[in-house]
Amino acid sequence: MFESLPGFREFYPDQCAVRNHIFKHWKKAAISHSFSEYDVPILEPLDLYIEKSGEEIIGQLFNFKDKGGRDVALRPELTPSLARLIATRAASLKKPLKWFCIGENFRYERPQKGRLRSHYQLNADIFGELGASADAELIALCIRALTIFGLKADDFVIRLSDRNIWVDYLAHFGINDKQSIEVLAVIDKLEREDREHSLKKLKTYFGKGTEDVFEKIETLISLRTLEDFRSFILSQSLVDSNRCKIEARLVEWEKLFDHFNALQLTPYIQIDFGIVRGLAYYTGFVFEAFEKSGKFRSLAGGGRYDHLVEKLGGPKLSATGFGMGDVTLTDLLNEKELLPHINGTTSIYVIIGGEVERVKALTSISYLRGQGYAVDYSFKNISYGKQFKLANQSGAQLALIYGAKEVSENKVKIHDLSTGCESELPDNELKFELKRYFEK
Amino acid sequence: MFESLPGFREFYPDQCAVRNHIFKHWKKAAISHSFSEYDVPILEPLDLYIEKSGEEIIGQLFNFKDKGGRDVALRPELTPSLARLIATRAASLKKPLKWFCIGENFRYERPQKGRLRSHYQLNADIFGELGASADAELIALCIRALTIFGLKADDFVIRLSDRNIWVDYLAHFGINDKQSIEVLAVIDKLEREDREHSLKKLKTYFGKGTEDVFEKIETLISLRTLEDFRSFILSQSLVDSNRCKIEARLVEWEKLFDHFNALQLTPYIQIDFGIVRGLAYYTGFVFEAFEKSGKFRSLAGGGRYDHLVEKLGGPKLSATGFGMGDVTLTDLLNEKELLPHINGTTSIYVIIGGEVERVKALTSISYLRGQGYAVDYSFKNISYGKQFKLANQSGAQLALIYGAKEVSENKVKIHDLSTGCESELPDNELKFELKRYFEK
Numbered sequence: 001m002f003e004s005l006p007g008f009r010e011f012y013p014d015q016c017a018v019r020n021h022i023f024k025h026w027k028k029a030a031i032s033h034s035f036s037e038y039d040v041p042i043l044e045p046l047d048l049y050i051e052k053s054g055e056e057i058i059g060q061l062f063n064f065k066d067k068g069g070r071d072v073a074l075r076p077e078l079t080p081s082l083a084r085l086i087a088t089r090a091a092s093l094k095k096p097l098k099w100f101c102i103g104e105n106f107r108y109e110r111p112q113k114g115r116l117r118s119h120y121q122l123n124a125d126i127f128g129e130l131g132a133s134a135d136a137e138l139i140a141l142c143i144r145a146l147t148i149f150g151l152k153a154d155d156f157v158i159r160l161s162d163r164n165i166w167v168d169y170l171a172h173f174g175i176n177d178k179q180s181i182e183v184l185a186v187i188d189k190l191e192r193e194d195r196e197h198s199l200k201k202l203k204t205y206f207g208k209g210t211e212d213v214f215e216k217i218e219t220l221i222s223l224r225t226l227e228d229f230r231s232f233i234l235s236q237s238l239v240d241s242n243r244c245k246i247e248a249r250l251v252e253w254e255k256l257f258d259h260f261n262a263l264q265l266t267p268y269i270q271i272d273f274g275i276v277r278g279l280a281y282y283t284g285f286v287f288e289a290f291e292k293s294g295k296f297r298s299l300a301g302g303g304r305y306d307h308l309v310e311k312l313g314g315p316k317l318s319a320t321g322f323g324m325g326d327v328t329l330t331d332l333l334n335e336k337e338l339l340p341h342i343n344g345t346t347s348i349y350v351i352i353g354g355e356v357e358r359v360k361a362l363t364s365i366s367y368l369r370g371q372g373y374a375v376d377y378s379f380k381n382i383s384y385g386k387q388f389k390l391a392n393q394s395g396a397q398l399a400l401i402y403g404a405k406e407v408s409e410n411k412v413k414i415h416d417l418s419t420g421c422e423s424e425l426p427d428n429e430l431k432f433e434l435k436r437y438f439e440k
Numbered sequence: 441m442f443e444s445l446p447g448f449r450e451f452y453p454d455q456c457a458v459r460n461h462i463f464k465h466w467k468k469a470a471i472s473h474s475f476s477e478y479d480v481p482i483l484e485p486l487d488l489y490i491e492k493s494g495e496e497i498i499g500q501l502f503n504f505k506d507k508g509g510r511d512v513a514l515r516p517e518l519t520p521s522l523a524r525l526i527a528t529r530a531a532s533l534k535k536p537l538k539w540f541c542i543g544e545n546f547r548y549e550r551p552q553k554g555r556l557r558s559h560y561q562l563n564a565d566i567f568g569e570l571g572a573s574a575d576a577e578l579i580a581l582c583i584r585a586l587t588i589f590g591l592k593a594d595d596f597v598i599r600l601s602d603r604n605i606w607v608d609y610l611a612h613f614g615i616n617d618k619q620s621i622e623v624l625a626v627i628d629k630l631e632r633e634d635r636e637h638s639l640k641k642l643k644t645y646f647g648k649g650t651e652d653v654f655e656k657i658e659t660l661i662s663l664r665t666l667e668d669f670r671s672f673i674l675s676q677s678l679v680d681s682n683r684c685k686i687e688a689r690l691v692e693w694e695k696l697f698d699h700f701n702a703l704q705l706t707p708y709i710q711i712d713f714g715i716v717r718g719l720a721y722y723t724g725f726v727f728e729a730f731e732k733s734g735k736f737r738s739l740a741g742g743g744r745y746d747h748l749v750e751k752l753g754g755p756k757l758s759a760t761g762f763g764m765g766d767v768t769l770t771d772l773l774n775e776k777e778l779l780p781h782i783n784g785t786t787s788i789y790v791i792i793g794g795e796v797e798r799v800k801a802l803t804s805i806s807y808l809r810g811q812g813y814a815v816d817y818s819f820k821n822i823s824y825g826k827q828f829k830l831a832n833q834s835g836a837q838l839a840l841i842y843g844a845k846e847v848s849e850n851k852v853k854i855h856d857l858s859t860g861c862e863s864e865l866p867d868n869e870l871k872f873e874l875k876r877y878f879e880k
Contacts, residue, residue: 002484002485002487002488002491002520002524002752002753003485003524004480004481004484004485004521004524005481005483005484005485005506005510005512006508008481008482008483009481010478010479010480010481010521010525011478011479011480012478012525012529013476013477013478013539016476016477016478016479017477019479020477028812031785031814032809032810032812032813032814032815033809033814033815034784034785034786034814034815034816034834036453036456036784036785037453037456037457037460038450038451038452038453038456039450039451039456039459040444040450040451041444041445041448041449041450041558042448042482042514042544042558043445043448043502043514043546043558044442044444044445045442045443045444045445047442048442051442062483062506062507064504064505065504066445066502066548067502067548068446068548070445072445074482074483081444081450084442084443084444085450085452089452094833096819098816099453104482106483108506108507108508118481118482118483129819129820131819131820133819133820134819137819140806144809144810258799259802261799262798262799262800262801262802262803262806263802263803263805263806264803264806265806312442313442344474344476345471345474345476346474358702359698359701359702360702361702362699362702362703363702363703363704365703366580366702366703366704366705369472369473369584370472370584372468372472373472374471374472374473374474375472375473375474376474376538379536379569379571379573379574379577380569380571380573393534394474
C-alpha cells in the first residue's frame with residue numbers, strides 16, 4: 001500500500017474534528033474583530049517568492065516547471081499573494097483593510113517536532129493604517145486567537161519588539177540599512193546559537209569594538225519596561241538625529257500601550273528586543289507569541305511590513321500582519337487538555353423495526369434531515385439490541401423508534417440515550433417535541 | 441506585478457464569502473446525513489494515481505520530482521488517498537463508514553467554462569455496505585447537497601444508470617470484461633460525439649453487426665422506466681446466465697426505488713443508461729447530476745467502486761461515492777439568483793467621540809468581541825458623520841456611540857442603523873440590551 005509523503009498529514013475523522021475545532025475558533029476570533037476572509041492560490045509563480053525573499057528561498061520550496069514551462073511553487077506563505085491581491089485593486093479597496101485567511105503552506109525542509117512540510121496558518125493583516133492603533137488591533141486578534149481556546153496569560157506571552165529602533169540604534173555604530181538586515185539576522189539567532197559563534201559573526205560589522213557593542217546589544221535585549229529602555233537610550237551617546245528617531249518611536253510605543261491598557265491586554269505583553277524577526281522586510285513593531293515554559297516553538301509571529309506591497313509592484317501602502325500555525329498550537333492545546341473530545345456529529349439515531357417499518361422511518365429521516373438534524377440509521381435490518389448499541393456509539397442524544405406497533409398507530413417512541421427515558425407520541429408532534437428537546 | 445497562474449482563482453472577500461456559503465451548506469448537508477469529515481494531503485506520490493488510472497493520467501497532472509527525488513503530484517481527485525486511509529485502518533474502522541471531505545483538486549488541462557486547473561469538490565463515500573440502501577443514502581446526500589441551496593426538481597436531475605447491467609448486456613454480444621471497459625468509454629461519449637465516429641469506433645468490437653448493436657444500445661439509452669427496461673430485456677435473446685444476472689440487478693433497482701419513494705426523492709431521479717461514467721473502476725449503480733436545460737456541465741457524478749480499495753492494496757471492501765464540484769454549481773446558483781448578497785460580517789460598529797473617549801470605547805469593544813459579537817471601529821479620530829458612513833458601509837446592524845457626554849455619565853447610545861432609532865442606557869446594561877436585540 002502507498003504511504004503519504006513525509007511531512008504531510010492525513011486527517012481521520014477524529015483528527016479532522018480537532019483541526020476543524022482550531023479553524024472554527026480562529027475564524028470566530030477573526031470575525032469578532034471584523035476581519036474579512038480572503039483566499040489565494042496554493043500554486044503560484046516561483047518569481048513571486050524570489051522577488052520577496054531572494055533566490056535562497058528556492059532551497060526550501062516545493063517548486064517545479066509545469067507542463068506549460070512555467071516555474072511554479074507551492075506557496076510557502078500567504079503574504080506575497082496577499083500583497084498582489086491588494087496591489088491589483090489598491091485603488092478601489094477602501095482602506096483600512098482588515099483581512100484574514102486560514103490556509104495551507106508548504107516548505108521542503110526536514111520534518112521535525114512542530115515543523116511539517118505542510119501546515120495550516122491563520123494569517124491576519126491590516127493595510128492602510130500607519131499608526132499604533134492598527135498594531136494594537138492586530139496584536140489583540142493574535143491574543144484572542146489563542147485565548148479563544150482557553151489559553152491564559154499564564155500560558156503564553158507576546159514578546160514585542162521594534163525593528164525601527166534596532167535600525168536606528170545600530171546606525172549609532174555606523175551600520176547602514178542594508179548591513180542592519182544582516183546584523184539583525186545574527187541577533188535573531190542569539191537565543192539559539194553559541195555566544196562565541198555570534199560574536200565572531202558580528203566582528204565583520206563592528207571590528208575591534210565588537211565585544212563592547214555585543215554587551216550593549218545584550219543589555220538592550222534584557223530590558224523589560226519602557227522606563228528602562230528610556231534610561232538605556234539616555235545613557236548612550238547617540239547623535240541627535242538617531243536619538244530623535246528613537247524618541248519618535250517611543251511615542252508610538254506609548255500609544256500602543258495605551259491601547260493595550262484599554263483593551264486589557266497588558267498581562268499578555270512583554271517588551272523583548274530579543275525578537276527581531278529574521279526576514280528583511282519587517283519595519284516597526286514586530287512580535288512573536290510563545291508558550292511560557294519555553295518547551296514549544298513560537299506559536300505565532302508578525303509585524304509591520306510597510307514597504308512590501310510597493311516592492312512587489314503595488315502602490316505605497318502600510319501593512320502589519322501575523323501568521324499563526326496549527327501544529328505547535330495543537331500540541332500545546334493537547335498538553336493543556338484544552339481540546340474537546342468530539343464523539344461524532346449525529347444527534348438522532350433512528351431505530352427501525354423491520355422492512356415494513358423502514359418506509360415510514362425513511363420518510364421521517366428525510367424530513368428531519370431537511371430540518372437540519374444529523375440523523376443516522378442502520379442500512380440493514382438488525383435486532384433492536386444491535387441498533388441501540390450503534391445508537392450509543394454514534395454519540396446521538398436521542399433514539400427514535402419506529403417499531404411495528406408505533407408505525408401501525410402513526411406514532412413514534414423517543415428514547416433519551418443519556419437518561420434512558422422513553423415516551424411515545426403521535427408522529428406529527430415529533431417536530432415540536434424535538435424542537436423543545438434540542439433547545440434545552 | 442505578478443499574475444496568478446492560469447486556471448487558478450483568487451478570492452477577494454466578496455468571492456470568498458460565496459465560496460464559504462457553498463462549503464458551509466455542503467457541510468451542513470453532509471452532517472445532516474451523519475457523514476463524518478476527513479481530509480487527505482494535497483500532494484501525494486505519483487504512483488497512487490498511476491495505479492488507479494494508468495499512465496495516461498500523467499498527462500493531466502501537476503506532477504514533478506521533489507527535492508528528495510520522489511515522484512509526486514498535486515491530487516487530481518480524492519478517491520485514491522481516501523482508499524488508502526480506509527485500507528490502512530480497515531480492521532479497526534467500524535463499517536459501514538459514511539465519510540465526506542470538501543477539498544481542492546488539481547488538473548493540468550486547458551481552462552474553460554466550468555473547468556479550471558484548481559477546483560473544490562464535495563466528496564462523499566460509503567464503505568462496507570453492498571446493498572442498494574447505501575446507494576440510496578449516497579444519492580439522497582447528493583440531492584440534498586443541491587436542494588440545500590434552493591435548487592428544485594425543476595432545476596436538476598439525477599441521471600441514474602448501472603455499469604453491471606451494461607457489462608452483462610454487452611456480454612450477450614461476446615464482449616468480455618476488459619473489452620467492456622473500452623466499449624463503455626465509447627458509449628460514455630455518445631452524447632458529445634458524432635454518430636458515425638462512434639459507429640466506427642464500435643466496429644472493432646462488433647464487426648459487421650455494429651449498426652444493429654448500435655441501434656439496440658440507442659434503444660437501451662432511450663428507456664426511462666424500469667417496466668420499459670424489463671420489456672426490452674425480455675425482447676432480447678439473452679443466454680440464461682446473462683438474463684439471470686440482469687434480473688438480479690433489477691431486484692436491486694426495485695429496492696433502490698423503494699428507498700427513493702420513502703425518501704420522497706423520486707422526482708429528482710431519471711433512469712438513463714446513457715450515463716456510464718468513463719472510468720474503469722465503476723461497478724453497479726452510477727449517476728450524474730445535471731442542470732435540466734443542458735447548458736451546464738455535469739454538477740456531480742459518482743457510483744459504486746466495489747473493487748478499488750482492494751486494487752490499491754487494501755482489503756475487499758464495497759464502496760460507493762460521488763464528487764460535486766464548486767465551479768459549475770456556483771455558475772448555476774448565480775444564474776438562478778440563489779447566492780446570497782453578503783455585506784460584510786460586522787454586527788456592531790462603535791463610534792468614538794475622540795481620544796479621551798477611546799479608552800472607554802476600546803474596553804467595551806474588547807468585552808463585546810469576547811462575547812462573540814463582530815465589532816469594528818475607526819482607528820483614527822474622525823467626525824461623527826464619517827464614522828456613521830463607515831458604520832453603514834460595514835453592514836453592521838447597530839452603532840454604539842461613546843461621545844463625551846455618554847462617557848462622562850457612564851452611558852452608551854445605541855443607534856439602530858436600519859431604523860435610525862436611538863436610545864441611551866447605562867454602560868453596564870449594554871450586555872442585556874444587545875442580547876435582546878440580536879435574539880430578535
